[in-house]
Amino acid sequence: MVLDNKLLEDVFNNFLEGPKIFKNRDAIRPDYIPQYLPHREEQIIRIGHILAPVLRGFRGSNLFIYGKTGTGKTAVVKHVLEHLLHKSREVNSPIFISYVNCRISGTNYRILADLGADLGIKIPFTGLATNEVYSRFKTSLDLQKILMIVVLDEIDTLVKDHGDSILYELTRINELLKHSRLSIVGISNDIMFKEFLDPRVLSSLSEEEVIFRPYMAPEIRDILLDRTKITFYDDVLSEGALNICSALAASEHGDARRALSLLRVAGELVEREGSAKILEVHIRQAQKKIEHDRVTMILRTLTPHSRLVLCGMFLIKKAKISTSITGDVYEVYTELCGEIGFEPLTQRRVSSLISELDIMGVFNARLVSLGRYGRTKKIRLSLTNSTIIAAYSEDPWLKNLLKFKPKCLLSKMMNKNAAKTR
DNA sequence: CGTCCACAGGAATGACGGGCGG
DNA sequence: CCGCCCGTCATTCCTGTGGACG
CATH class of the missing domain: 1.10.8.60 (Helicase, Ruva Protein; domain 3)
Structure with missing residues (x-):
C-alpha cells in the first residue's frame, strides 16, 4: 500500500546497515533471570539449604527475605526454585511452586485468586467473598496432595495497604490440611516492614531469614x-x-x-x-x-483532580512564591475548579492527593509546625515548569489553566511586596 | 506555662460500577 | 435479571499535635 514510503525505508535501512549493538535484547530486560548471579553465592546456598527438605517430602521452613530494590532477591529466589523444581522431577517429589507479586496483584482477594488459578481452579476476577476464595483454595490444595511453595514478592506493599490477615491465614493453613503442605517465601523491599506484622505472623513467617545487602x-x-x-x-x-x-x-x-x-x-x-x-x-x-x-x-496518568492540584502548585511557583502550605494550595485549587466548572473536593481529600503526589516525587512536602500559626505541610514542586507544560500540551483544559492568574495569588503577592517594603 | 492555630491523618460510612452465581 | 460482594473514591467526623504567642 505505502510501498513507496521513502522515509520509512531509510529508517529500516539505516537500522540494518548501522553497527550491531545488541546480541540479545532480552538479557538486559528487568525480568531476565541470568544463569549466574555474581556476589550472591552465599544467599543462593542458604536458601537452597532451607528449601531442600521438600525434596524428601517435608515442609520447608517459611522463609523471609529482605533487601532493597535491585539487590537480586527475586532473581535469586527464582533461580533457586527453578533448580529445585528440576531436582524434584528427578526424585519424583510432588513439589508445586507458585509465584505472586503482591504489588501487582494488589489485594488479598487477588492474591488468593492467583494462587488458586495456579492450582487450576477457576476463580472469578471479582464477585466472591475473600473467605470463600480462601476455602476453595484450601480444599483444592489438600486434594492435590502436594508440597506447595508460595512466593509472595513485595509483600510489604500488601501488608501496608491491606494488613496481614492473609498471611495469618496462610501461615496457619498447615494445621487444616491433611494431605498437602504449604510453605511461604516472603520477599520484602522494606527492612522495617517487620514492625507492621502481628507477632504471631512474624514468628511463623520468619522461621528463617535471609538478608540481601546492597x-x-x-x-x-x-x-x-x-x-x-x-x-x-x-x-x-x-x-x-x-x-x-x-x-x-x-x-x-x-x-x-x-x-x-x-x-x-x-x-x-x-x-x-x-x-x-x-x-x-x-x-x-x-x-x-x-x-x-x-x-x-x-503526569499523564494523574486523575483530573490531581492534575488540578498540580496545576495549582505550578501557578504558585510561577507567581514566585517559594513556600506554600496546604491551605494555600487548596485555595488556588478551588479557584481553578470554579474556573472550569468542577465541583471541588474537600480539603481532607486534597490533603491526601498532596501526600500521594509527594510519594510519587512530584511534590516535596514536609510537615512543619509554625507554632501559633498552626501545623501544616510545606509544599514545593519538585519538577521544572517546562516539564509540566510539555506533559500537558495535549490537554486542552490544563493547557489554558497553566496560563491562568488566580485572584487569591494576586493578593498574596501584594502582601509579600508590602511586607518587603516595610 | 497554657492556649490555640491550621492543619495531619485515622475511622466510619456511603455511593458507584464491575462482575459473578444462581 | 437480581442480589451480593468487591475495590475505589470521596465525604464526614474526629482526635492529635509542635511550638510561637501572650
Whole structure:
C-alpha cells in the first residue's frame, strides 16, 4: 500500500546497515533471570539449604527475605526454585511452586485468586467473598496432595495497604490440611516492614531469614560485565561507560536493576544514533531519559483532580512564591475548579492527593509546625515548569489553566511586596 | 506555662460500577 | 435479571499535635 514510503525505508535501512549493538535484547530486560548471579553465592546456598527438605517430602521452613530494590532477591529466589523444581522431577517429589507479586496483584482477594488459578481452579476476577476464595483454595490444595511453595514478592506493599490477615491465614493453613503442605517465601523491599506484622505472623513467617545487602560499585561492575557479555556484541561498551554506570547505581542504594536499565537505554540511544560504542555521554543521556520518561508517565496518568492540584502548585511557583502550605494550595485549587466548572473536593481529600503526589516525587512536602500559626505541610514542586507544560500540551483544559492568574495569588503577592517594603 | 492555630491523618460510612452465581 | 460482594473514591467526623504567642 505505502510501498513507496521513502522515509520509512531509510529508517529500516539505516537500522540494518548501522553497527550491531545488541546480541540479545532480552538479557538486559528487568525480568531476565541470568544463569549466574555474581556476589550472591552465599544467599543462593542458604536458601537452597532451607528449601531442600521438600525434596524428601517435608515442609520447608517459611522463609523471609529482605533487601532493597535491585539487590537480586527475586532473581535469586527464582533461580533457586527453578533448580529445585528440576531436582524434584528427578526424585519424583510432588513439589508445586507458585509465584505472586503482591504489588501487582494488589489485594488479598487477588492474591488468593492467583494462587488458586495456579492450582487450576477457576476463580472469578471479582464477585466472591475473600473467605470463600480462601476455602476453595484450601480444599483444592489438600486434594492435590502436594508440597506447595508460595512466593509472595513485595509483600510489604500488601501488608501496608491491606494488613496481614492473609498471611495469618496462610501461615496457619498447615494445621487444616491433611494431605498437602504449604510453605511461604516472603520477599520484602522494606527492612522495617517487620514492625507492621502481628507477632504471631512474624514468628511463623520468619522461621528463617535471609538478608540481601546492597551491592557495592565493584560488585555492580561485575554484574554488568557479566551481563554485557550476553547482551552486547564485543567492544560495544566502553570502559568509561561501564564505570560511570556502576558508580551511579551504587550511589543510588546499590541498585543493580537501575544500572542495567541505564545500560539498556544507553544501548538503544546508541543504536538509534547509528554509532558503534556506548560512551559515558550515552549513560548520562540515558539517565536523563529514564527520569524524563518516568515523570511524564506519572503526569499523564494523574486523575483530573490531581492534575488540578498540580496545576495549582505550578501557578504558585510561577507567581514566585517559594513556600506554600496546604491551605494555600487548596485555595488556588478551588479557584481553578470554579474556573472550569468542577465541583471541588474537600480539603481532607486534597490533603491526601498532596501526600500521594509527594510519594510519587512530584511534590516535596514536609510537615512543619509554625507554632501559633498552626501545623501544616510545606509544599514545593519538585519538577521544572517546562516539564509540566510539555506533559500537558495535549490537554486542552490544563493547557489554558497553566496560563491562568488566580485572584487569591494576586493578593498574596501584594502582601509579600508590602511586607518587603516595610 | 497554657492556649490555640491550621492543619495531619485515622475511622466510619456511603455511593458507584464491575462482575459473578444462581 | 437480581442480589451480593468487591475495590475505589470521596465525604464526614474526629482526635492529635509542635511550638510561637501572650
